[in-house]
Amino acid sequence: MKQIYLLFIFCNFQSLYAQEIFIQNQITKSPIKNVAVFSTNKIRSAISDNFGKCNLNIFNKGDTLNFQHIAYIPVKTSISQISRGGVFYLTPKNTLLDEVLLRTNRKSSFQKSSQILSINRKKIIQTQSANTGDLLQKSVGINIQKSQVGGGSPNLRGMEANRILLVLDGIKMNNMIYRSGHLQNIMTVDPFILNKIGIANGLSSVAYGNGALGGAILIETIKPLKSDSSDFFFSQQIESASDAVIGHFHAKYGKNKFYFLSGLTFKSFGNSKMGKTRLHSYQNWGNEAVATNGNEQLFTAYKQADFIHKTDITLSKEILLSLNTQYSYSSDINRFDMLNDDIKYSDWYYGPQKRFMQILAIKTNNSHFLFDNSTLTFSFQNIEESRHKSSWNSSVFTRRFEKVSIYDLIFDFEKTLVEFTLNYGIEGRKENLHSTAYRQNGNFGKKGYATTRYPDGGSGSDDFSFYSLLSKSISYNLSLSGGLRYSANKLNAIFNDTSAYHLPFNNITLNNSSFSSSINIKYTPKNWSFISSISNSFRNPNMDDIGKVFSKNDKWVVVPNSKLTPEKALTIDGEIRKFINDQLEFKLLLFQTLLVDAIERRDVVFNGADSLVYDGVMMKTQSNQNIGKAKISGISFSLLYNITKRIRFSSIGNYTKGETAKNLPLAHIPPFNVNTFLEYNITKNKSLVFYVFYNAWKKKADFDIAGVDNLDEATLDGTPSWTTFNLKYLHKIDDSVSFSVAIENISDIHYKTFASGISANGRNLILSLQSNF
Numbered sequence: 001m002k003q004i005y006l007l008f009i010f011c012n013f014q015s016l017y018a019q020e021i022f023i024q025n026q027i028t029k030s031p032i033k034n035v036a037v038f039s040t041n042k043i044r045s046a047i048s049d050n051f052g053k054c055n056l057n058i059f060n061k062g063d064t065l066n067f068q069h070i071a072y073i074p075v076k077t078s079i080s081q082i083s084r085g086g087v088f089y090l091t092p093k094n095t096l097l098d099e100v101l102l103r104t105n106r107k108s109s110f111q112k113s114s115q116i117l118s119i120n121r122k123k124i125i126q127t128q129s130a131n132t133g134d135l136l137q138k139s140v141g142i143n144i145q146k147s148q149v150g151g152g153s154p155n156l157r158g159m160e161a162n163r164i165l166l167v168l169d170g171i172k173m174n175n176m177i178y179r180s181g182h183l184q185n186i187m188t189v190d191p192f193i194l195n196k197i198g199i200a201n202g203l204s205s206v207a208y209g210n211g212a213l214g215g216a217i218l219i220e221t222i223k224p225l226k227s228d229s230s231d232f233f234f235s236q237q238i239e240s241a242s243d244a245v246i247g248h249f250h251a252k253y254g255k256n257k258f259y260f261l262s263g264l265t266f267k268s269f270g271n272s273k274m275g276k277t278r279l280h281s282y283q284n285w286g287n288e289a290v291a292t293n294g295n296e297q298l299f300t301a302y303k304q305a306d307f308i309h310k311t312d313i314t315l316s317k318e319i320l321l322s323l324n325t326q327y328s329y330s331s332d333i334n335r336f337d338m339l340n341d342d343i344k345y346s347d348w349y350y351g352p353q354k355r356f357m358q359i360l361a362i363k364t365n366n367s368h369f370l371f372d373n374s375t376l377t378f379s380f381q382n383i384e385e386s387r388h389k390s391s392w393n394s395s396v397f398t399r400r401f402e403k404v405s406i407y408d409l410i411f412d413f414e415k416t417l418v419e420f421t422l423n424y425g426i427e428g429r430k431e432n433l434h435s436t437a438y439r440q441n442g443n444f445g446k447k448g449y450a451t452t453r454y455p456d457g458g459s460g461s462d463d464f465s466f467y468s469l470l471s472k473s474i475s476y477n478l479s480l481s482g483g484l485r486y487s488a489n490k491l492n493a494i495f496n497d498t499s500a501y502h503l504p505f506n507n508i509t510l511n512n513s514s515f516s517s518s519i520n521i522k523y524t525p526k527n528w529s530f531i532s533s534i535s536n537s538f539r540n541p542n543m544d545d546i547g548k549v550f551s552k553n554d555k556w557v558v559v560p561n562s563k564l565t566p567e568k569a570l571t572i573d574g575e576i577r578k579f580i581n582d583q584l585e586f587k588l589l590l591f592q593t594l595l596v597d598a599i600e601r602r603d604v605v606f607n608g609a610d611s612l613v614y615d616g617v618m619m620k621t622q623s624n625q626n627i628g629k630a631k632i633s634g635i636s637f638s639l640l641y642n643i644t645k646r647i648r649f650s651s652i653g654n655y656t657k658g659e660t661a662k663n664l665p666l667a668h669i670p671p672f673n674v675n676t677f678l679e680y681n682i683t684k685n686k687s688l689v690f691y692v693f694y695n696a697w698k699k700k701a702d703f704d705i706a707g708v709d710n711l712d713e714a715t716l717d718g719t720p721s722w723t724t725f726n727l728k729y730l731h732k733i734d735d736s737v738s739f740s741v742a743i744e745n746i747s748d749i750h751y752k753t754f755a756s757g758i759s760a761n762g763r764n765l766i767l768s769l770q771s772n773f
Contacts, residue, residue, distance in 0.1 A: 025089070139675075263307070319365075334349045335348045425467055433543055458493075750762070
């Protein structure tokens with residue numbers, strides 16, 4: 001009886017504790033006065049005092065509360081969801097980038113404690129980006145490498161491709177053939193169906209596991225309405241530099257606990273036109289004898305279609321069933337950087353890239369001794385890609401096809417106590433790879449033998465991991481968070497045919513296990529914010545690392561290496577923010593990453609020789625190797641200045657430096673860049689934005705020695721600096737129709753982004769129309 005009585009007192013104490021909350025600025029942690037708090041039916045209401053304190057005794061247990069303040073983004077939440085810690089945060093409307101949570105289906109401890117640069121849907125639409133790679137480049141200045149118009153490989157903190165994670169609606173897109181060079185898979189994610197996209201570091205390796213050496217790109221798609229109403233959205237966009245036409249439509253509809261979203265996007269791109277003004281003075285750079293006609297870059301046209309459908313079924317007040325289906329399909333995409341070499345290839349193209357994803361999630365919100373919320377997620381992905389090439393004056397094609405099937409099973413749990421939030425879970429993944437190849441005369445001729453890109457007997461990968469994340473509020477302006485993850489991976493490959501390259505083995509089996517951990521401390525005194533974190537992360541070798549045979553440029557051929565070990569990274573972050581009178585915001589972030597057993601391509605003697613014949617050409621042999629240690633350091637800054645109520649200035653910049661333990665340049669290190677914006681709000685519904693993108697020189701001596709940085713696509717001195725001036729006008733005609741027009745690269749300058757094999761667009765007129773009805 002005594003125990004029951006004590007439990008009764010404890011429960012009532014918690015109930016009373018939750019009746020009084022303190023409302024604070026999400027970024028500065030300063031109190032917010034005069035916040036209106038009211039029930040949905042507006043019968044009950046309260047207001048916060050000078051200390052941000054608000055008493056909720058007037059509200060009923062089942063009420064949904066609305067928090068509104070003129071300077072902050074409105075929030076609606078159930079009273080039962082309000083933190084028992086007594087602090088409720090509102091996000092200011094005017095910030096450089098939205099530091100808001102991306103609500104996937106897990107890991108709120110990670111999202112609450114980490115600095116996630118998040119771009120919301122409104123800003124995504126305003127960037128007028130034709131693809132997700134351009135969206136990241138325009139919004140936060142991330143370097144995007146391109147080998148063709150239908151490409152885009154993002155670079156985070158000097159890491160690229162399989163060293164960063166792409167997480168779409170809570171599911172990792174990374175798979176066993178994600179390569180180490182430049183990766184174009186983010187192009188299969190349609191920016192027109194995005195709700196948010198964010199960049200995360202720190203705890204990302206604990207939250208998402210294998211591959212987050214440079215961080216994670218968190219992508220969240222739009223969701224169905226939770227009401228018996230309907231909403232329709234239409235967008236049309238055209239671009240002059242590539243004769244692009246893009247149409248998007250999605251509908252949200254539902255009734256009686258069944259809610260749906262259906263969306264479709266069609267994209268058609270013509271040949272890209274590069275700039276005419278050559279301020280860099282390299283008159284022939286990018287003027288390819290075969291692949292250009294004046295400023296038109298030939299063979300760069302392509303088409304793409306993207307489809308999404310979501311179904312949410314409210315089974316009860318505590319259980320939600322969600323089904324998420326996505327499909328992306330492209331036409332053939334020519335590899336421009338291969339076709340621009342004089343009399344080398346008559347054809348070199350990627351076949352249609354297909355990405356299918358299906359996610360089934362069961363979410364429960366029912367307080368339990370072990371958890372308050374749980375999510376059970378099943379997902380399936382099917383990826384198909386192919387490569388086709390034919391030498392100059394030859395009708396014989398070499399065709400290589402890859403098909404990857406990925407199965408994920410994830411259990412996520414969350415438990416909230418008085419001062420703690422605990423997230424933990426178990427994850428399992430299985431991947432199967434089927435690789436085939438043949439030679440063919442033309443498109444319909446007889447098929448003959450060709451070597452496969454990956455092991456021809458099939459490959460598989462099995463992953464198992466469990467994680468825990470804990471966040472604790474030590475005081476109202478001091479919080480601590482940390483996490484641990486254990487991962488085990490088994491990779492196997494079978495080589496049926498070893499005669500072509502005389503491989504010294506018939507199969508490869510790798511077993512790896514890794515621990516990752518992180519700790520993060522956040523201190524937010526008035527008008528300041530200090531964040532520091534230390535984390536270790538890892539990346540297990542995948543099939544592209546250990547089992548691939550391919551040539552990038554007919555100079556070197558990469559051969560298998562069965563003795564690779566995981567890459568590991570130790571990263572230290574420090575961030576300082578200063579806010580002045582809600583008018584000026586400045587942020588400085590410094591980081592240093594120590595890579596151990598970094599995987600890089602190096603020359604190798606294979607079967608006693610330093611060369612072999614690949615696709616009829618004698619080439620030097622290379623393999624992926626653990627090169628020892630490497631170091632990457634960097635600084636990022638951002639500035640927001642509300643000059644007047646109508647004029648706003650903002651800027652964001654990044655500088656990165658990387659080298660191996662032998663003081664050799666590390667691959668994937670982009671040059672210094674700055675994106676700057678000056679926005680003038682003419683009226684409430686009209687605005688004008690002048691923006692400048694700047695990239696510094698990447699000198700020849702700073703390119704890597706293995707050729708990953710594509711020095712052969714730069715000038716004799718490296719990649720020249722470039723600056724583009726751009727202007728945009730946005731007009732919200734009424735509540736349902738918006739129009740925008742932009743002129744990008746007004747000076748029509750010629751340039752290439754770092755490591756790219758294709759010149760960027762010249763002067764580009766973009767017209768966009770959006771309608772909601």
